[in-house]
Amino acid sequence: MSSELESLYQEIILEHSRYPRNYGRLPQPTHHAEGYNPLCGDQVHLTLQVDGEAIRDIRFEGQSCAICKASASVMTSLVKGLPLSEVEQLYEAFHALLTAEEPPTFSHIAPKYQDYLLAFGAVRNYPMRVKCATLPWHTLHAALHESHHEPVSTENL
Amino acid sequence: MNPTPLLEKARQLRADFPILSQAHPSGRPLIYFDNAATAQKPRVVIERLSAFLATQNANIHRGVHWLSQEATHLYEKARETVQHFLGAASPEEIIFVRGATEGINLIAQGLRRAYFQPGDEIILSTLEHHANIVPWQLVAEELPLRLKPLPLTSAGAVDVSALPDFLSPRTRLIAITHTSNGLGTRTPIEEIVAFAKAHDIPVLLDACQSIVHEAIDVQKLPVDFLVFSGHKLYGPTGVGVVYMRHPWGRKLPPYQGGGDMIVRVTWEKTRYAPPPAKFEAGTPAIAEAIVLATAIHYITDTVGYDFIQAYEAYLTDLAEALLRDVPGLTLYGTARPRGPIWSFNIEGIHPHDLGTFLDSWGIAVRVGHHCNQPLMDALGVPATARLSLAFYNLPEELQTLQEALLAAVEFFHKPLPSLRHE
Known part of the structure; x- marks a missing residue:
């Protein structure tokens, strides 16, 4: 087995894709959004319960590859209960981890979250798979910041 | 074996x-193992492209100088190679396009302007590539037209037995794939063409995935339109072929306007060239068309x-x-x-x-x-x-x-x- 593949599919990723957390739909969400990657057909549907300035509850469902599903599972686990300002910070950090020219330092991210985010670090070496990992986060961003609910497509981000 | x-x-x-x-x-x-997306290129194709660009490159059809005459000759020879490859009656029936996608769009837009009436129907199949769906949807939205995809058998072939049910007095075209790019199943096209002929309905054949595996002769398989892409047939990207049976090329209007597709341009009235020039506005993929002929010779003669x-x-x-x-x-x-x-x-x-x-x-x-x-x-x-x-x-x-x-x-x-x- 190639070590590159082992670092792409770390155990956290395999485990979350096989046993996704927060899978399903909230019955009465305050926010929701649909994410779609037309290149591969990955699909993520998010429902959120936002209470004042924090995410009280969040669920995801959809059909997607292991990286996308694990990303959604990890993301929902991390942001549940978080103030929106911290959610924004994680979103920025995750995006930078996968797409910035220089991978960012995570000094401003609480250590308890770092391992989960860094597990996706190797995805940046697979350009065709970056969108698999970022789709749930873009969908979350859209759910929180966009009033209209057009599906988020990875092709017009 | x-x-x-x-x-x-x-x-x-x-x-x-x-x-x-x-x-x-x-x-x-x-x-x-991704040959249905694009095939790799044999050395003769790679070297022919390089040789053309190194020694024979010029624009075609409008130069009196040596290189232009040479390039024009090679381009028209390439058309004849494709003509004989498909068994077409004349080079007039062979139009060079960018690829099968452009080919289907060219045919769809031509039929929209010269043939279809609102309410007409097109029979396709569940196997179609988006390139044989979306060009018809564009036309269908405008007119409107009805698109009727034939179902599949449980084993993933086009279910020809559904054809009589799909036929209506408004059926004006059958546009169908020869071999499925997604599944590999081959359409019983001989039966479909026989059915279409019996009901006087023209047939467009998407031959992208079949012509790389089997010879096609448009005299034995008398379709009206056929398209394929050069790059799947071991040739370069950027060139494809429309076969348009006579007299469709005379009936359909041009796809794009520009140089090389006219007889005479005035501000009052422009007269179009006869086919195939009518459908080849602007400078075509000259080198690629010439090299496609090399690829065809390689497939038919060497392989x-x-x-x-x-x-x-x-x-x-x-x-x-x-x-x-x-x-x-x-x-x-x-x-x-x-x-x-x-x-x-x-x-x-x-x-x-x-x-x-x-x-x-x-x-x-x-x-x-x-x-x-x-x-x-x-x-x-x-x-x-x-x-x-x-x-x-x-x-x-x-x-x-x-x-x-x-x-x-x-x-x-x-x-x-x-x-x-x-």
Whole structure:
């Protein structure tokens, strides 16, 4: 087995894709959004319960590859209960981890979250798979910041 | 069947393709199983392109100088090569386009302006590539038209028995694929053409995936329109062919306006050139069309369709047997006759993860919806992995694929130690 593949599919990723957390739909969400990657057909549907300035509850469902599903599972686990300002910070950090020219330092991210985010670090070496990992986060961003609910497509981000 | 003589020839021909002797970044040999997306290029094609650009390049049809006359001659010779390749009655019936997609758009827009009436119907099939769906939807929205996709048999071939039910007095065209890019199943096109002729309905054949595996003669298979792309036929990208049976080329209006497609331009009235020039506005893909002719000669003279048919049938059977041995693997669309394409999924592994895994073994397959979303909907899956073979693939490459698939099953289903979280 190639070590590159082992670092792409770390155990956290395999485990979350096989046993996704927060899978399903909230019955009465305050926010929701649909994410779609037309290149591969990955699909993520998010429902959120936002209470004042924090995410009280969040669920995801959809059909997607292991990286996308694990990303959604990890993301929902991390942001549940978080103030929106911290959610924004994680979103920025995750995006930078996968797409910035220089991978960012995570000094401003609480250590308890770092391992989960860094597990996706190797995805940046697979350009065709970056969108698999970022789709749930873009969908979350859209759910929180966009009033209209057009599906988020990875092709017009 | 004794495959030994076939195998010997395949190994010889493989040496014509320099890209195949490259190592993959993983250090493993490159195994190219994405031939339905695009085929690799033999040395004669690569060298012909280089030689044309180095010694013969000029614009065509409007120069009196030596190079232009030479390039014009080669371009029109290439048209004749395609004419004879397809058995077309005259070079007038052969139009060079950028690819099959542009070809279908050209035909669809021409028919919209000169042929279809609101309320007309087109019969297609569930197998169609988006390139044989969306151009018709564009026209259908404007007029409107009704698009009626034929269903599939349980084995993934076009269900021809549904044709009489799909026929109506408003049926004005059958536009259908010859071999499915997504499944590999071959459409019983002879029956469909006979049915269409009996009801005086023109037929457009998408031959992209069939012409790379079987010879097509438009006299024996009298379709009205046929399209294919050069790059899938071992030629360059950027060139494709529309075959337009006479007198359709006289009836349909131009697709684009510009240079080279006119007889006389004035501010009051422009007269168009006769076909094929009428449909080739602007400077075409001159070098690519000329090199496509080289690719066609290579396929018909050096490789030969008899060899392609026999050897690819052997590979197709071998691939099926090897794939069926992988636990949890589902094959989609197993009908015969077929091209050397297999679409499959493995239980519990998303095709995208499988594609990345196989790439780490140096194996190139296509994963996704293959521009076949309505077909994926009909199959009830978001995506598949697709193996598509060419005459330069070897049985040992299929063995390696099977080994890699077994390793993928092990990797993605491996027991996980309990993790720290939750």
